[in-house]
Amino acid sequence: MQNEYLEVVEDKRLSRAEIEALSRHGKPCRLLRCDLAELDLSGLTLTGWGFDSCTLKQAELMGTKLQASVWASCRGGFAEFVGSDLREAEITGCDFNNGNFRGANLTAAKVLRCKLTGANLAEVKSLNTSFEETLFADARLPNFSFRKVVLKKLDFQMADLRNGDFRQAVFEECSLRDANLAGCRFDGADLRGADLGGVRLFDAKQFKGATISRAQAGQLLAELGLNVQ
Numbered sequence: 001m002q003n004e005y006l007e008v009v010e011d012k013r014l015s016r017a018e019i020e021a022l023s024r025h026g027k028p029c030r031l032l033r034c035d036l037a038e039l040d041l042s043g044l045t046l047t048g049w050g051f052d053s054c055t056l057k058q059a060e061l062m063g064t065k066l067q068a069s070v071w072a073s074c075r076g077g078f079a080e081f082v083g084s085d086l087r088e089a090e091i092t093g094c095d096f097n098n099g100n101f102r103g104a105n106l107t108a109a110k111v112l113r114c115k116l117t118g119a120n121l122a123e124v125k126s127l128n129t130s131f132e133e134t135l136f137a138d139a140r141l142p143n144f145s146f147r148k149v150v151l152k153k154l155d156f157q158m159a160d161l162r163n164g165d166f167r168q169a170v171f172e173e174c175s176l177r178d179a180n181l182a183g184c185r186f187d188g189a190d191l192r193g194a195d196l197g198g199v200r201l202f203d204a205k206q207f208k209g210a211t212i213s214r215a216q217a218g219q220l221l222a223e224l225g226l227n228v229q
Contacts, residue, residue, distance in 0.1 A: 003048045003070060005030040016040055028069075042080075186210040196220065 006027035013035040022029045028048035037055045042062040049069050056076030063083045071091040081101045089109045098118040105125045113133045120140045133153040141156075145165040155175045163183040171194035178198035187209040196216050212220075 003028050003030075003050060003068070005050060008032060009034060014039070016044075019046070020044060181206060191216065199223070 004027065006025050006029050007022065008030045009022075010032040011034070014031070016039060019039075019041060023045055028046070028050065030050035030052065031054050033053045034051075035055050036059050037057040038059060039056075040060045041064055042060050043064060045065040046069060047065050047067045049066070051069065051071045051074050053073045054075075056074055056079045058078045058080075059076060060080045061084050062080050064081075065085045066089055067085050068088045069086065069090075071089065071094050073092070074094045074096075076099060077095065077097045079096055079099045081096075081099060081104050083103045084101075085105050086109050087105050087107045089106070090112075091109065091114055092112045093114065095115040096119060097115055099116065100120045101124055102120050103123045104121075106129045107125050108128045110130045111132070111134055112130075115135045116139050117135055118138045119136070121144065122140050122142055124141075124144070126145060130149075131151070131154055135155045136159045137155055137157045138159060139156075140160045141164065142160055142162045143164065144161065146169045147165045148168045150170045151172065151174050153173045154171075156179045157175050157177045158179060160180045161176075161184055162180055164181070164185075166184060166186045166189050168188040169186075170190045171192070173193055175195040175197075176191075176199065177195045181199065184206050186207045189207075189210040191207065191210050192213045194216075196212070196219060199220060
């Protein structure tokens, strides 16, 4: 995505007032290596803005309009994105561990090589959202839909995936190890590229209609203490 930026601000600790003033010009700005830690940016309109190598630890962006924004190599542990508008955003190489995205709009957003360990993505709007090479360990994604999506290098280890829709999804180098899969649907899914370690056999009915490998079948049976010859 190539946004036309009004101004590039580099290596600066910014205040809400300064960002608000920049936003009034109507064109997006690019922030490079800026410090936004613990800053309250809730409710601002930052459509199309660029955030490159910025620090956003514990920043508050609740209800912030960030449609078509571009994020690269940012660090924002425990940042609050509750109810924010991230439609068509591009988020690459960012660390938003334990971030709160509850109720955010991620429609048509692209998330690549990110760390979302422990993040809360409950009630997120995710139509046509693309995730690739992303760490979701211990994250919360209840009722999330990955239907008909090709999942590449996603790590859901110990994640809360309750009631998720994985129908006709294809897993490539993914992990579902020890994830909470209660109520998930995998009809028509190709799970041969997923680590199913820790999946109990009483969950196996959820995989009805899915494709698994012989090794994975043996792994599921081993959960019952059976020796597969």
